[in-house]
Amino acid sequence: MARPTIKSISKRTGYSVGTVSNALRGAKSVKPETRDEIQRVAVELGYRVNLDALKLRTNKSYRIAVLVGVSTDAPDEWEGVEFTRILAGISSAITRTRYELSVFSVANSDDAMATLDRIVGGGLADGVIFTATLKNDPRIAYLQDKGFPFVSYGMSDSTRPHAFVDFDSQTAAFDATVRLIRLGHRRISLVNPPEDLIYADQRRQGYENALATARISTDPALIVSGPTTARTGKRAFQTLMQLDDKPSACICANEAMTLGVLSAAAETGVRVGPDFTVISTDDLQLSRYFVPPPTTYYVPIEETSRLLGEFMLKCLDGADPSETQKKIRATLIERQPDIPAPQQALTT
Amino acid sequence: MARPTIKSISKRTGYSVGTVSNALRGAKSVKPETRDEIQRVAVELGYRVNLDALKLRTNKSYRIAVLVGVSTDAPDEWEGVEFTRILAGISSAITRTRYELSVFSVANSDDAMATLDRIVGGGLADGVIFTATLKNDPRIAYLQDKGFPFVSYGMSDSTRPHAFVDFDSQTAAFDATVRLIRLGHRRISLVNPPEDLIYADQRRQGYENALATARISTDPALIVSGPTTARTGKRAFQTLMQLDDKPSACICANEAMTLGVLSAAAETGVRVGPDFTVISTDDLQLSRYFVPPPTTYYVPIEETSRLLGEFMLKCLDGADPSETQKKIRATLIERQPDIPAPQQALTT
């Protein structure tokens, strides 16, 4: 028994396929009773629309592409991004629509561009979602140029407005820095993601603003950046401990980096807490299990990702960018008592 | 300028669409020179096959569905599964084929079954990949019943053979247990995933075999199971420390659980190393940054996942199950010196 089609329903009810099609989509032109009857029969027969035919006809793909970056810089390292959550968030937003999620795994920028070209040129999706916006992001330039709908996780420096969901890194970094200054810290390190990411700048800005407000001079040596992995965190800590004037605290960009810093501190014999303070930024609430658990700025990734999906739908509906932009504030989770900065510099 | 179709090529070359279609697929019935000419023009025009039309006609979807489980039991907890890697692995296997990846996020078993029904009944994909096989897995029963191609990550207890890639949990658990016994441990705990998972049994089997070989009696109180999260690890450790006869070591099912155990140990004041030994199982090489870094059994998830993709393609090609089954052995990574078990029991 073949899969029921619009034609089966037509035959069964006696209405033409045109009417059936209209009825199923609830068009106003169909008499309510007719519509109900047809829909009833459709359910009875277990009818499901054939997406391929639909797509062919309408030239829509009913598909949302998600670009998943899998870095080849550090293939063995965890980057602290839980795509499961991101996908679940997007997924929950598009449940009950006709849309499906297509995932494209990309290794680098060239790969991403080639993939976008396949998607746009080949009609593989109606819209794209991607993360980690760059300064002068070529993906955004390309998609805006093509007029192809997209939502980015992370704002951009593009002059033309577009849909995005962003974590307010600047405020989080500002708050974290202020917090440390209040505790008496003067030498504060910023453990940052790669410099070509937009949010690296946002974090730096927040950090520097806080220092400037407190009239503390900035020191470039205190800012370390690299892939958002534990390895980077570990190396960062080791490098910082080589300085003549060592920091007494650091602010990490994500959980993986925090883990690396803690690991390096433990190896070096630096006691996190009394000697050195670590502040994290969390996606997963994972850092509460670190030793010791650091104070953190938390952003609920799944909820955030749901917004990505919702904005995507709005975009596809032709919504104005102003309706599809949102900055998310982090929640502070205090895990360490407010230990004041050590009175004398670390001597390691 | 619209997207070029087979018809554009037909017009341009003068050959009929039928010939063009055949030529593009390299059918033998087309004269080589004709074929070359058509293919040249196709490239020239930037022709790309319209997948929707193709699918409609052939009734294939050229799509592989991946079920991503996102547990709602512990929505806030990290389950230690990096889907990015799994997707990247599968992705790399199907690059250069016509297949694409569709991701379906499912919350629980019912959800998974409903999703499968949509996929199979709606022709949303040609094959399915999913993880974490259960005892008496309803997904496997359903798919085998429908004769729908699938590859599972994890073997099953189904009586009919099917494609799978599995991590050899039993051997890893056996080896870990033997290792601890050699170090003098007699009270060894197994921190296990939920009991309905096939690999929970495999781990238990390996563990019990090792104990039996050493003529050490088993104690049900030493086996704790729950979602593969840090929370479970933490609670497990706390529970174990309530026992009169406490264990001196434990074997965790994944990195998240290990992290939880380490966290609980630190809070309880138990010194991991001298007082208590932790052995982990790694997907991500993340545990090397734990404090202290535990010895671990590592399985390279990305490579493993590539196999999932390759087996899927073979299945779709009608390969025999015997060609699409593989058990992966873990690699031992020793991170702790071989500290013998403490001579006297823990007193916490």
Place this chain on the structure above:
DNA sequence: CACCTTCATTGAAACGTTTCAATGAAGGTC
């Protein structure tokens, strides 16, 4: 009653492929 509107329905074309029976040209055999 002739005419116009409104409303519900129909029928056919179109989307871009694949597939397959039919066509016709070229070459071989007797």
Place this chain on the structure above:
DNA sequence: GACCTTCATTGAAACGTTTCAATGAAGGTG
């Protein structure tokens, strides 16, 4: 030269939708 094969190509149907101009019935107006 009549007949049969082989080979390359053609033309049209089919896949399951949506869309839109056309149809016709019912109701309203003068």
